[in-house]
Amino acid sequence: MTRKLDFVPVLLGLAGLIPLLATGLAAVSAGYGQSPAVMLALIGYGALVLSFLGGVHWGLALADGAAGDSAIEHPPADTATERKRFALGVLPALAGWLAMLVALVTQPVLSLAVLIAAFIATLVAEAQAARHGLVPAHYMGLRWVLSVIVIAVLTTVLVLRLLGAHIVL
Numbered sequence: 036m037t038r039k040l041d042f043v044p045v046l047l048g049l050a051g052l053i054p055l056l057a058t059g060l061a062a063v064s065a066g067y068g069q070s071p072a073v074m075l076a077l078i079g080y081g082a083l084v085l086s087f088l089g090g091v092h093w094g095l096a097l098a099d100g101a102a103g104d105s106a107i108e109h110p111p112a113d114t115a116t117e118r119k120r121f122a123l124g125v126l127p128a129l130a131g132w133l134a135m136l137v138a139l140v141t142q143p144v145l146s147l148a149v150l151i152a153a154f155i156a157t158l159v160a161e162a163q164a165a166r167h168g169l170v171p172a173h174y175m176g177l178r179w180v181l182s183v184i185v186i187a188v189l190t191t192v193l194v195l196r197l198l199g200a201h202i203v204l
Contacts, residue, residue, distance in 0.1 A: 039173055040177055045177060048177050048181050049181075051181070052185070054076075054080045055077070055184075055185060056188060058076045058080060059191070060202070060204075061076075061077075062074050062196070063191070063192055063195045063200070063202050064201060064202050064203070064204050065201040065202065065204070066204065074138065074143040074144075074146075075138060075143065077147075077189075078134055078135060078138045078143060078147070078150065079135065081131065081134065081150040081154075081185070081189065082128075082131025082132065082134050083131065084131075084185065085127040085130055085131035085153055085157065086128040086131055088127045088157055088161075089126065089127040089128045089157075091124075092120045095120055095169070095170065096117050096120035096121055096124065099117070099120075116169060119164070119169075120164075120169070123157070123161070123164070126156075126157075127153060127157045130149065130150075130156075131150070131153065133149055134147075134149040134150045134153070137149055144193060144196045147190075147192060147196070148193060150189055151186055151189050154185055154189070155186060157182075158178065158179070161175065161178060162175065
């Protein structure tokens with residue numbers, strides 16, 4: 036039986052897009068787009084979201100190790116599965132950190148490419164984990180929607196910045 040995600044997590048997930056949409060729009064606007072702080076805010080928020088996504092997998096791994104309930108209907112994870120979960124818990128945060136470092140030592144626009152690749156890789160890894168019953172299906176529905184929006188925003192900013200185009204607000 037597939038459980039539906041409650042309204043509150045959906046609403047909060049969508050609300051979590053607000054900083055990304057605001058900084059993404061500002062990063063390509065004619066007035067604010069030239070400010071390095073706007074790009075750093077966008078990149079920083081992308082890194083923060085990646086870290087949060089990793090935290091979900093730490094939570095799933097720890098829940099499997101706890102006696103009793105699990106959010107996923109399957110037997111406790113074996114050691115290899117736990118290792119994969121813990122890796123998926125850390126790798127997105129490290130990718131976000133790398134994106135921040137790239138922004139500090141080179142062109143911030145390159146950080147957008149790092150973030151885009153990290154969001155795609157995390158989504159693909161989670162989709163594979165969901166196929167093996169390691170991630171709740173109801174979580175993946177929301178993840179797909181939010182990830183597609185995040186990737187679309189970051190890609191749009193990347194392309195517009197590379198083209199030198201701006202949006203006039």
